[in-house]
Amino acid sequence: MNHRVIYNNSFYGQELKEWAKEYLNHLPPEVDTLATRGSSGCTIASAMLVLSNRPLYHKQFRKENEKAHASYSVGHYGYGKIVIVDDFMDTGETINKIIENLAHDNHKATCIIVSHQFNPLSRTEFNGIPLICLVKI
Secondary structure (H helix, E strand, O other): OOOOOOOOOOOOOHHHHHHHHHHHHOOOOOEEEEEEEHHHHHHHHHHHHHHOOOOOEEEEEOOOOOOOOOOOEEEOOOOOEEEEEEEEEOOOHHHHHHHHHHHHOOOOEEEEEEEEEOOOOOOOEEOOEEEEEOOOO
């Protein structure tokens, strides 16, 4: 039996919904899993899940100092490709940790989607993974 969960998106602000739609517009068709770390990535991914017209999975990795509710990660992998989602990218430390966490689970990201990047501004890939930046500063 196929079950579809319907989420109440009334608590998502209009700006977050617009950003989530923009992320979804850039999501490659073969991707079915969003990988995140921390609250900002989780917030964007959860809004994407609510607004998506296709089934998506979410794998949330915990930061080392976060021990509430789970010790390592929560969520599930789908059967397709994986994209890393975050709000912005500066040094790449968060993205590197997600890449390491995926490798620990024998998975690999297909691409990275961020809204903004700062160091350097013209980067189109990160550690050999294509990088999609939504805002060009």
